[in-house]
Amino acid sequence: MSFSFGGGTYDNEIGWTLVQNNTNFASGGAGEQLVCNLSGCYTLYMTDSFGDGWNGATYTLTDDA
Numbered sequence: 001m002s003f004s005f006g007g008g009t010y011d012n013e014i015g016w017t018l019v020q021n022n023t024n025f026a027s028g029g030a031g032e033q034l035v036c037n038l039s040g041c042y043t044l045y046m047t048d049s050f051g052d053g054w055n056g057a058t059y060t061l062t063d064d065a
Helices: none
Strands: 002-006 014-020 023-028 031-036 043-048 058-061
Touching: 002 014, 023 031
Parallel strands: none
Antiparallel strands: 002 031, 002 058, 014 023, 014 043
């Protein structure tokens, strides 16, 4: 499974964390991230260091199947 984050005006401000059962599984900023062996339910937390939102940035989740 891969994630892609970005495309907004201030991509350097965005961040994200993928959490399962109160444990951080993966995190990062703008760009692409490959995450392997996902099973179960996860929560995706999206953050912005400046506090004004993602300014048009998006995320895309791509399943290998």
